[in-house]
Every structure is written in C-alpha cells, then in structure tokens.
Amino acid sequence: MNDELTALVPYVRIHAEAEAPRECCGLAVRDTSGLLVYVACRNEARDHEHFIINATDYARAEDTGTIVAIVHSHPYADPAPSLADRAGIEDTELPWLIVNHPLGTYTISRPEGFAAPLIGRPFVHGVHDCYALVRDYFAKFGIPLNDYTRSWGWWEGASGPDLYRDNFVREGFREVPRETLREHDLILMRIRAPRENHMAVYLGHGVILHHLIGQPSRRETYQEFYQRRTTAVLRHRSFP
Template sequence: MKDETLARVVPYVIIHANAEAPRECCGAVILKDDDLVYVACRNLAVEHEHFIIAGYDYARAADSGRVMAIAHSHPYIAPEPSLADRIGIERTGLPWLIVNVPVGSYSITRPSGFKAPLIERPFVHGVHDCYAIVRDYYALQGIELRDYPRAFGWWEDPLGPDLYRDNFEKEGFVEVPREKLRQHDLILMNIRARRDNHMAVYLGHGVILHHLIGQASRREAYQEFYQRRTTAVLRHKAFLTEPKPCSL
C-alpha cells in the first residue's frame, strides 16, 4: 500500500485527534470492501504511557477487515515517530500513521528493522521500561524472553500478577546467593512497593544496567541504595557455567 493511499484516512484521524486532545488518540486502519477505513479505538494509557489501544477495540477492527496500519496523534508536537513509536512499528510489523494536532501535518513510517540503543532511552512504560531493557540486553546474548503485557502500577495491585516472581523460572532463571553475584545476573529490587517492581542487569565491576521510571536508561554503580533494595539475584541457565563476554 502506497503512502498516498494510506494518507486518505488522515482527515478522519484528525477528527478523532481533536476530540481526544490533549491525550493521544489511537486507532487502526483497515481494508474493508476494497476501501480503507479508520476505526477509532480507546486509548487506555495512564501515566508514563503514551497510548495503549484497547484490546477489545482492536479485535473489533480486525474482525471488520484486514488491519493495514496503526494510527495515532501527537498533540502539539511534530508527527515524527518517537523512539517508542519506532519500537512499536517494529513490534506490529505495520506502517504507523501519525498526525499532529492542531496543525494537521502527518508522517507515515514503515518497519525497517530498527533496534533502540540500550543507553539513554526515554522511559515509556510497557515499551521502554526496566523489563524492556532486560529483554533487549538478554536478546543481545542470544536469550529471548517473553514480552509480558503490563499496566502501569501493576506492582501495587493486590489482585494482579506478580510479573517478576511468577515468571522468572519459566524464562530459565534460577535464584543464586547474593554474594555470588557476577556478570549477566539479573537483580530484582523492591523500591517502596507492595511487590518487586524493578530489575537490573549486573554488568560486572560494580556496574548495573537499568531503567528507572521517568528517567533515561543508563549504566550506574550498584550502590548501597540499590543493594539495600535487592530482593533476589537470578542467573539464567545459559550462564550457570562460566560467563560469556558482555555484548554491550
């Protein structure tokens, strides 16, 4: 599908965007009866999330026709894809149409194999957060971890899942004594929360790689603040023998 063909739905996305501003709007562009149709969806995002398409709405759009693109808005900023947008484009494998309001300009970006750098990522929960950087780090070591859906604040929901504790064994991790900490180990932490709500990768030589809420991802000393909040050290089965050189 050519860009000029996809651009035919821009006026409908702008109508939705104006109605939702200053929040981002989101929706799906489907092919139905040989015509492109924009299906407006609800944005379920909360703090630290830009947009999350309601699953029911997306399923309704997919049931109505073939999904050809994802559309959303950038209120009061340029319609160029953010770093989080570019990750989303690769995840969906679809073109993304982004419109600006109130100007009405737009961009169309297609999957290109983009991968975000590990350092200096802006925080976007569910896209660029502490679990995402852990997944991407281990992917560089040849280890693929599942991408679990997670709503902001899951760590405080008494009825919700315990993302880390419920899943680390099925992902191939085992708990090891903290004094045995070494390169490539995964560190679980509890920072003023009901459950463990932060994780970091130990790079060796007293340095961790992690991504805190509201901050850019970074390397940082494994200082006393983080040591006191550590609840477990996990080691992937791939590293139960001698560690491999760090690919970072």
C-alpha cells in the same frame, strides 16, 4: 498504500481534536469491499504510557476487515516517530501513521529492523521500561525473552499477576545466592512498593544497567540505595 493512508489523515485529525491533549489512536482497516477506512479506538494509556489501543476495539476492528496500519496522534509535537514508536513499529510489523495535532502534518513509517539503544531511551511503560531493557539486553546474546502484557501499577496490589516472580523460571532463570553476583545476573528490587517492581542487569565491576520510571535508561553504580532494596539475584541458564 501511502496515498491511501494519507487520505485517512482528515479523519484522524477529527479524532485527535476530540482527544487532545491526550494522544488519539486507531487502526487503518481494509474492509471486505477493499476500501481502506479509519477505525477510531479508545486509548487505555495511563501515567508514563503513550497510547494503548483498547483490546475490545482492536478485536472489533479485526472483525470488520484486515488491519493494515496503526494510527495515532502527537499532540503539539513533531509527528516523527519516537524511540518508543519505532520499537512499536517493529513489534507490530505494520506501518504506522502518526499525525500532529493541531497542524495535521504526518509521517508514515514502516518496519526496518530498528533496535533502540540500551542507554538513554526515554521511559515509556510497557514499551521502554526496566523489563523491556532486560529483554533487549539478553536479545543481544541470542536469548529471547517473552514480552508480557503489563498494566500501569501492577506492582501496587498485594494480589494479582507478578511480572517477575510469576515468570522468571519459565524464562530460564534461577535464583542464586546474592554473594555470588556476577556479570549478566539480574537484580530484583523493591522500590517504594509492596512487591518487587524493578529489575537491573549487573554488568560487573559494581555497575548496573537499568531503567527507572520517568528517567532515561542508564548505567549506574550499584550503590547502597539499590543494594538495600535488592530482594533476589537471578541467573540465566545460558550463563552457568
């Protein structure tokens, strides 16, 4: 398989040249004749997102054969997988071919059970953001939370899907009085937006774990800035 994926690198480099300085993305597909081919896809990513393969392009690729690897470029950067890439490799359960532009160096990485650290992960919307941090935190307690497709800026409109309010009950959370705040509770916040757009885990002793846009995930004091922007406290049924 490695040799077959390596043979696709020249085609990825052509795509990367056309897309630079944005990342290009595509799929390695084994067609009905057994040949491995590169299918270039559109990158739907916006601010603070690395790459998002266009859903229609993905579906069309599936119609032509079997998807055997995810492919994308790292413009002017090392082709080694980032933390977000490594998380994506685990989520897709597929090998990833990453090609540097313009040098053409590349890496091929496979799922290996990687889990990103809770502290210090760079912000990548939809992969490493505040909700992803919450999911990973609760996973450590054996509590699986569903992932939800979310487009950049979902919190800006007055109508449309609401990542938190639409889903917290089905995920096993209930709203509790704010004065009962305790360890493992979730804190919903509204920060410079018309609706709740941030979520933090309360660790106890006045400390929260959260991931703000454009910053690494971190522990921080639950200071007045966050308290004033808190809209609700949620508690999971596993912590009665």
